Amino acid sequence: MSGETSAATGDGTDEGVIPGFWAVVPAGGAGTRLWPVSRATSPKFLHDLTGSGRTLIQATVDRLRPLAGDQVVVVTGEAHAAAVREQLPGLPSDHLLAEPSPRDSMAAIAWAAAVLEARDPDAVLGSFAADHVVTGSEAFRAAVTEAVDVARQGFLVTIGIEPTFPSTGFGYIQTGRGLPGFRTACRVRQFVEKPDARRAASYLATGEFRWNAGMFVVRATTLLDLLARWHPALADGARLLARAPERHDEIWPTLEKIAIDHALAEPAADEGLVAVVPGTFGWDDIGDFRSLAGLLPGDEDGVIVVGDEEQVQAVDSSGLVVSESGRLVALVGVEGIVVVETDDALLVTTAERAQDVKRVVEALKAAGRTELV
Known part of the structure; x- marks a missing residue:
């Protein structure tokens, strides 16, 4: 390994770098x-x-x-x-x-x-x-x-x-x-x-x-x-x-x-x-989707979106949507919901049950659906 250090400040110096x-x-x-x-x-x-x-x-x-x-x-x-x-x-x-x-x-x-x-x-x-x-x-x-x-x-x-x-x-x-x-x-x-x-x-x-x-x-x-x-x-x-x-x-x-x-x-x-x-x-440590929602800016009484906000329509709803596929996601009258959608999978849960998402992964593994985990 090289022992050289780069400029931590970007101005040609290593100001602030802790020696050793x-x-x-x-x-x-x-x-x-x-x-x-x-x-x-x-x-x-x-x-x-x-x-x-x-x-x-x-x-x-x-x-x-x-x-x-x-x-x-x-x-x-x-x-x-x-x-x-x-x-x-x-x-x-x-x-x-x-x-x-x-x-x-x-x-x-x-x-x-x-x-x-x-x-x-x-x-x-x-x-x-x-x-x-x-x-x-x-x-x-x-x-x-x-x-x-x-x-x-x-x-x-x-x-x-x-x-x-x-x-x-x-x-x-x-x-x-x-x-x-x-x-x-x-x-x-x-x-x-x-x-x-x-x-x-x-x-x-x-x-x-x-x-x-x-x-x-x-x-x-x-x-x-x-x-x-x-x-x-x-x-x-x-x-x-x-x-x-x-x-x-x-x-x-x-x-x-x-x-x-x-x-x-x-x-x-x-x-x-x-x-x-x-x-x-x-x-x-972003341990689950509930903790992720707590890190993101947004209205606690509304829907927080990770991804394309224009692809999420919410009416009288609150929670978190993680949108990766580009499809439209519509929520009507649901509170504290978590929706995560990708090209090959859709997760719907609540903030209170966010820790239990790992059980889906365990079930997929048990079923041999390793291409999804």
């Missing part, structure tokens, strides 16, 4: 709750779901360039590598790591960490998912900058999002005492799985919990050394991949399939090795 910082963008998952727009062959990070004119992965890289310059690495599946290259034409070819098959987040991030460690043992990486939406660039920059400083002290650092409601769809981070010498960083007491509504409300009442957005900042060597304590074969395999890329197809299938939270963050937190920097910026 690399942004790693895992781009995986099928986004089954956003079917039929998001599919295995064209996952949500390849789509412009916010009407910004940039796909989610393009917006993610746009957000990270001012912090990392050209030091951005994307890890994605081989099936999506060509589309990622097309959408990110400025990404150096050796900054795209293509997975032969899904092995969950730990393998992807460990592979990137091993590649960076081989180049620079002092490199600090930040892992940021390709399909999240972030608002508030200055607050984001401040959080990442502090997280890098904390990571240089040997911590695995996560950026915790201030919860705005008692969500049952996110994991939580319980914060502990502050870290001396840092503005906002605290130790992490524990990571908590997605709670039920009662526990989520109790978490917010304490003021000690933050949403786990899956953002991790850590020295590449620290990540791999910590991983070696609990999953030595996975750490060894990742480092071997970096040393012997020609053996990639042989080594990759042997790597353990596990998420970074379970493999690393949770056991490290139990030993006091994890810190959290509070993120005060806006954040959403």
